Amino acid sequence: EYKSYLSPVLLLEVMSMYQSMGPIKEHIYKDEHKGGVTLKDVEAQLWVAEFAKFLKKSGKLNTPKWTDIVKTATFKELPPQDPDWYYVRSAALLRRVYLRQGVGCGALRKVYGGRINRGSAPSHHKPASASVIRKCLASLEEMKLIAKHPDGGRVITNSGRRDADRIASQVM
Numbered sequence: 001e002y003k004s005y006l007s008p009v010l011l012l013e014v015m016s017m018y019q020s021m022g023p024i025k026e027h028i029y030k031d032e033h034k035g036g037v038t039l040k041d042v043e044a045q046l047w048v049a050e051f052a053k054f055l056k057k058s059g060k061l062n063t064p065k066w067t068d069i070v071k072t073a074t075f076k077e078l079p080p081q082d083p084d085w086y087y088v089r090s091a092a093l094l095r096r097v098y099l100r101q102g103v104g105c106g107a108l109r110k111v112y113g114g115r116i117n118r119g120s121a122p123s124h125h126k127p128a129s130a131s132v133i134r135k136c137l138a139s140l141e142e143m144k145l146i147a148k149h150p151d152g153g154r155v156i157t158n159s160g161r162r163d164a165d166r167i168a169s170q171v172m
Contacts, residue, residue, distance in 0.1 A: 074126055137154055
């Protein structure tokens with residue numbers, strides 16, 4: 001028999017606190033998920049790492065020759081230390097396109113931008129490199145994972161959605 005060591009008043013207070021947090025997603029605690037697992041159900045960091053492995057293993061993603069020497073933004077001092085950074089950035093961009101259809105290069109530059117150190121002057125936000133983002137998006141288009149939208153920006157294709165959800169179910 002379970003005996004609570006909390007006073008009844010405190011126990012009611014704790015229970016009301018958990019109820020005020022809203023419904024808890026049951027699929028997090030259960031092995032099964034009704035309707036299938038999608039990219040929205042998984043943590044971003046885990047999914048991006050797993051999808052980057054998938055892109056590298058497939059061998060279909062064309063990586064430019066300059067990936068080992070280029071910086072990802074003007075405010076960076078050094079290029080990325082991870083040799084597989086291009087796969088990680090491509091996976092992260094695919095996730096962004098999945099979550100927000102029709103997103104363009106300019107919006108993605110803002111997302112991946114950061115703070116520039118201007119010495120004693122106040123820091124300002126600088127956008128990321130448009131060339132790197134364009135090349136990643138072009139590589140994903142060659143794999144037929146995303147496509148250009150007629151009104152501008154990029155949208156995810158059916159095969160891209162299928163691959164993303166399949167990797168999400170593996171991560172879950």
